[in-house]
Amino acid sequence: MMKYALFLGCQIPIRLQQYETSSRAVLERLGVELMDIGEFNCCGYPLRNIDFKTFLLASARNLALAETKKLNVMTLCQCCYGSLKKADFLLKENLSLRKEVNAVLQQEDISYEGKIEIKHLLSVLDQEVGIEAIRKKIEKPFQGLKIAAHYGCHALRPSQIVRFDDPGNPSIFERLVNVTGAKSIGWLMRLECCGAPLLGSHDELSTEMTLKKLNNGRESGANYLCTACTYCQIQFDTVQQMILSRQGSNPPLPSLLYPQLLGLSMGIPPEPLGLKMNKIPIREIGS
Template sequence: MVGGKPKYLIFLGCVIPYRLSSYEISARKVLSALGVELVEMPEYNCCGFPIDPINHDTAIVLAARNICIAEMEGMNLLTLCNGCFGSLHKVNKMLKEDKEERERVNEYLKNFDMEFKGSIEVKHLVHVLAEDIGFEKIKNSIKKPLSTLRVAQHPGCHIIRPRKLVGKDDPENPRLLKDLINLTGAKCVDYRGENECCGNPIIGVNEKIPFQMAKEKLDHIISAKAEALITVCPFCHIMFDLNQPRIEKLFNVKIGIPVLHYTQLLGLAMGFLPQELAFDELRVKPTIYLKKFLDYNPTLEV
């Protein structure tokens, strides 16, 4: 990477290709504009996270297989999803540090002519932006600061916890996403329970509890007078955006908080048009606060 462009293999996971191309489209736009080269995986499979509850070994081998593919390509992995990051990072760290476990997993991998060597890193988008690209470069890329916009952050769980596994942010007071948001000129407001879970991982067995968890978060966000919620995980995004009308119906309330991928917020501030960032794919439509930035026409400026 020295002297050249930062280069990563992009790990898309399952949720993004299944139903959230808005995240992928906006992420590719802003990363490319920041001089990052994204390389496609020659092949991959699910990160293993959804299988961990029923069989830990299956989940580990699924993750390790992806890491081995990245090792063969000789590039670090960049994930857009917190779940993928959590699974791949955990297994990567564990197999690097624990020789016995590495040998045990390598026995499985032999069947696929693969061997875990421990030569790459797994990074989430937020870590790539904050650590590898850096605040200065992002700040310099802002052409249209989103001043007057008040937003709230939802970092999600697996890029902050467990602390001893991730260790890049303070799980009790997460700063990385907040700082990245503030670079866009928007104000990232404090609210109660910023570091709490969206509830999505158990939606397959119980809808009521996650909907209550998400509703409570949205209530706190409204109390803090935020005009939009910013996410960096497709699971969390689905919970707050796609499911928001269902939450409104269940509790018989109007919420109306637009939920943006961080890459959409950053893209807007960098001067991309809303249609280039797939804003039309959002379920909750932009409110008046957000609209003034979306209706902006760059040709009228100067």
């Protein structure tokens, strides 16, 4: 029985609930059990710009909490994935750093000894559940739907730490999209950054990065963008809408989360998939 401590991070519960609901819906049907650890805190990603030790402590606390429950962690956000993997890597290889961190964590009677693993949703689906097992659950495969799969940055790189897929030519997302019957198209900018890390601190640069990706996706013939990261999805959905309301030249390229795409092809109704919560409408995409 595949069982994971589900790591939601800070954004999903309040700004992207559909990522949680759609993930739970598909994972339940695929026999993956999820445990909620209410004490989980911020993965530390936004704190990295400010202070290293603070970032490491925040990240490590989550690892220690999961280790207490003897569970591997599954993240939905790729920034959370990158953060937790970094902390995990450091604490597994650097004993003195681990001692330092555990000295703080022991105030809560927890510690991290490097006994658990961090996975991202896509890895769990591809490697633990498996493409064939997923294929068996596809009830309404898409016909003629073209998807631009967006990998994002923090799950792919730095590859020595995150070990997610081949950083230069990954294929995990294409496999997962194709099993739904949709066609994952090739597009030049598929491995580029969505721009989210600079939103709020350098908006012009951030949104221009986003637009470049959207334009490339559109030019490459995509019907939809597909994401597997909280920040990326918010950037391509909420922020794209914000950009459109200012500039409004090109038609929008709607973005949906992978579990939403998968869920539809599995015959899961739109409500638990939270399609209506996407800001740029996802029109009925069925077979």
